[in-house]
Amino acid sequence: MNLGAKNLWIFDVDNTLVRDVEHPIPFDDALRLWNHLLKIGKVVAVLTNVGRLSARQIHNVVVEARYDLQLERTFSAGAAAAAYVQNRSPGARCFVISEGGATEDFVTRGLNVVNNPPVDYVAVGADRGMTFAELNFATKMVKEGAGLICISGSRDYPGIYHGQEDVFIGERSIAAAIEDATGAECVVVGKPLPEILTETVKTLGFAIEDSVMIGDNPQSDIAGGKAAGMATILVQRDDNIIEFDAGDMDQTPDVIVKQLDDIIEML
Numbered sequence: 001m002n003l004g005a006k007n008l009w010i011f012d013v014d015n016t017l018v019r020d021v022e023h024p025i026p027f028d029d030a031l032r033l034w035n036h037l038l039k040i041g042k043v044v045a046v047l048t049n050v051g052r053l054s055a056r057q058i059h060n061v062v063v064e065a066r067y068d069l070q071l072e073r074t075f076s077a078g079a080a081a082a083a084y085v086q087n088r089s090p091g092a093r094c095f096v097i098s099e100g101g102a103t104e105d106f107v108t109r110g111l112n113v114v115n116n117p118p119v120d121y122v123a124v125g126a127d128r129g130m131t132f133a134e135l136n137f138a139t140k141m142v143k144e145g146a147g148l149i150c151i152s153g154s155r156d157y158p159g160i161y162h163g164q165e166d167v168f169i170g171e172r173s174i175a176a177a178i179e180d181a182t183g184a185e186c187v188v189v190g191k192p193l194p195e196i197l198t199e200t201v202k203t204l205g206f207a208i209e210d211s212v213m214i215g216d217n218p219q220s221d222i223a224g225g226k227a228a229g230m231a232t233i234l235v236q237r238d239d240n241i242i243e244f245d246a247g248d249m250d251q252t253p254d255v256i257v258k259q260l261d262d263i264i265e266m267l
């Protein structure tokens with residue numbers, strides 16, 4: 001594979017560029033590759049499964065970690081979910097469970113975010129302040145026919161909330177409660193859904209064959225990138241790998257490295 005010929009380089013964020021968005025300590029090997037790519041004229045972007053923060057907030061985190069990134073090249077799971085709904089039902093009435101980030105992404109993309117019926121879509125993101133009333137209302141709306149979207153698919157994830165380090169129940173587990181109560185099935189919008197990657201590449205104005213997906217997670221970054229037809233690079237970090245459901249998707253990366261700056265000599 002001729003990586004040097006590829007022009008669009010899409011990076012995962014958590015455990016690829018920084019430890020995670022709540023501990024935004026950059027990895028030096030990632031910074032070196034990023035800066036080298038910019039120096040030789042490549043386009044860099046990020047696509048994260050984090051839905052707790054909006055694309056704008058993710059952009060702030062990545063820039064503060066010293067990565068030179070443009071806001072319009074920053075894609076969050078919330079933004080991907082909003083695009084997914086907007087493409088099917090422009091201006092749909094959406095009830096969004098989130099910590100604010102996904103709600104902002106939905107509003108930014110022109111969706112009608114509501115707290116009252118009627119509701120076309122219930123979108124469930126990770127929300128550590130979610131109330132029973134919100135969960136119950138979401139369930140009722142799905143029972144009445146609203147579509148159920150899960151903004152990314154983590155069952156749990158490590159983080160820090162109100163100053164407390166912990167592992168938290170993820171959006172997929174909240175959506176599972178609604179599925180159980182209603183018999184409905186959610187659509188998980190986030191990596192590894194290949195549509196998310198193809199839409200991101202298209203939005204950035206590139207062809208799939210010209211694009212690379214780089215991440216730490218075979219189940220999300222690699223499975224999604226492969227299914228979309230992109231070149232895939234796995235960086236093997238020691239821990240912090242979040243579990244996603246990739247079913248029987250191919251999770252074999254084209255290239256595996258321990259340090260992302262090992263890529264520089266392949267260009």
Ligand SMILES: [Mg+2]
Nearest residue numbers: 012014015216
């Ligand atoms: Mg990651």
